[in-house]
Amino acid sequence: MNKKQLFERIKTKKSFLCVGLDPVLENIPKHLLKYENPVLEFNKQIIDATKDLCVAYKPNTAFFESMGLKGWETLIKTWQYIPKDIFTIADAKRGDIGNTSAMYADAFFNEAKSEMGFDAVTVAPYMGKDSVDPFLQHENKWVILLALTSNAGHSDFQLHQTPGGKLYEEVIRISSQWADSEKLMYVVGATRGSEFKNIRRLAPDHFLLVPGIGAQGGSLADVCQYGLNKECGLLVNSARAIIYAGNGEDFAEKARAEALKVQQEMEQILESAKLI
Numbered sequence: 001m002n003k004k005q006l007f008e009r010i011k012t013k014k015s016f017l018c019v020g021l022d023p024v025l026e027n028i029p030k031h032l033l034k035y036e037n038p039v040l041e042f043n044k045q046i047i048d049a050t051k052d053l054c055v056a057y058k059p060n061t062a063f064f065e066s067m068g069l070k071g072w073e074t075l076i077k078t079w080q081y082i083p084k085d086i087f088t089i090a091d092a093k094r095g096d097i098g099n100t101s102a103m104y105a106d107a108f109f110n111e112a113k114s115e116m117g118f119d120a121v122t123v124a125p126y127m128g129k130d131s132v133d134p135f136l137q138h139e140n141k142w143v144i145l146l147a148l149t150s151n152a153g154h155s156d157f158q159l160h161q162t163p164g165g166k167l168y169e170e171v172i173r174i175s176s177q178w179a180d181s182e183k184l185m186y187v188v189g190a191t192r193g194s195e196f197k198n199i200r201r202l203a204p205d206h207f208l209l210v211p212g213i214g215a216q217g218g219s220l221a222d223v224c225q226y227g228l229n230k231e232c233g234l235l236v237n238s239a240r241a242i243i244y245a246g247n248g249e250d251f252a253e254k255a256r257a258e259a260l261k262v263q264q265e266m267e268q269i270l271e272s273a274k275l276i
């Protein structure tokens with residue numbers, strides 16, 4: 001899916017919500033345990049309940065990898081279940097020397113080889129251009145580089161002053177020479193509301209993947225005040241606040257109600273910005 005198509009989906013659905021699929025077996029409703037694969041059933045019901053309200057799904061691979069072989073199989077089946085017109089992000093935070101990154105890229109992009117063809121994968125920029133290039137070489141696929149993360153530890157390195165500015169600013173400035181805004185997005189935490197103005201100065205045209213509303217307490221309004229651009233430019237993720245909105249037999253309805261609240265706020269924001 002290219003940038004234009006992504007913006008079209010956002011306008012059609014009046015939403016830039018990305019639902020995070022971060023399932024934990026111990027947290028899913030007990031009545032699902034009768035299924036052969038309870039986590040897959042949970043994901044399917046969450047997808048069925050929210051697919052008209054969001055434009056993207058973001059499974060974080062850690063939640064699947066932690067379940068061993070069954071988890072990887074669940075990730076594949078979850079990706080396959082997501083409707084093909086919805087943007088898919090493997091939140092895997094990969095990046096290694098070139099030949100290894102090429103294998104990571106195949107793992108998430110090369111459907112013929114790995115049975116998964118995500119639209120995008122999150123990548124750590126720390127090892128530099130040759131670690132990111134193998135992901136960028138895949139046509140019609142996106143790299144989402146970690147820039148300014150939502151966690152408290154973001155200040156340990158990302159805010160460090162370098163001769164060229166803060167380290168995260170250097171990540172954006174240097175990496176934006178590796179690929180344009182048709183292939184590259186950045187992760188910016190919703191908890192970093194005050195930095196969005198600065199980020200838009202460095203990356204006016206790029207889509208930003210924004211985790212941190214919901215369970216982490218970030219504000220959608222603050223993100224949008226400076227984060228929106230002329231093509232929306234935001235995919236705002238929420239996982240726990242949606243997928244665990246309920247844990248009884250009606251968990252999917254509760255998840256839908258929570259996703260609907262976010263979608264309705266997004267619709268108002270898009271209208272006020274005259275993007276729809």
Ligand SMILES: O=c1ccn([C@@H]2O[C@H](COP(=O)(O)O)[C@@H](O)[C@H]2O)c(=O)[nH]1
Nearest residue numbers: 060149150189211214215216238239240
């Ligand atoms: O800076 C970052 C980068 C990634 N994440 C991931 O996003 C989701 C957030 O989940 P919530 O339950 O909505 O808090 C999760 O997969 C994180 O690993 C992030 O939070 N911050």
